Amino acid sequence: MAGVNGAAWTTAELRPAVERALDVIGPGRLMLGSDWPVCLLATSYTGWARTRRARRASKA
Structure with missing residues (x-):
């Protein structure tokens, strides 16, 4: 998490x-x-x- 984009990361960046x-x-x-x-x-x-829940919901 800390390496993605500091505190400004988004769920879309992790996807x-x-x-x-x-x-x-x-x-x-x-x-x-x-x-x-x-x-x-x-x-x-x-x-x-x-974030984890949002990813699961997007696949439901």
């Missing part, structure tokens, strides 16, 4: 990396990881959870 990981690894084998507490430099835990 290509997430989609690529899903294509290569597959949804059955892909695991959620984190660089906590470093990610707190760019977002809160709530912000990260909101």
Whole structure:
């Protein structure tokens, strides 16, 4: 998170990396990881959870 674009990142900026990981690894084998507490430099835990939910909702 902190390496994407500092505190100004968007869900859209993360989408290509997430989609690529899903294509290569597959949804059955892909695991959620984190660089906590470093990610707190760019977002809160709530912000990260909101991003994950938005990605799931876009695929529903």
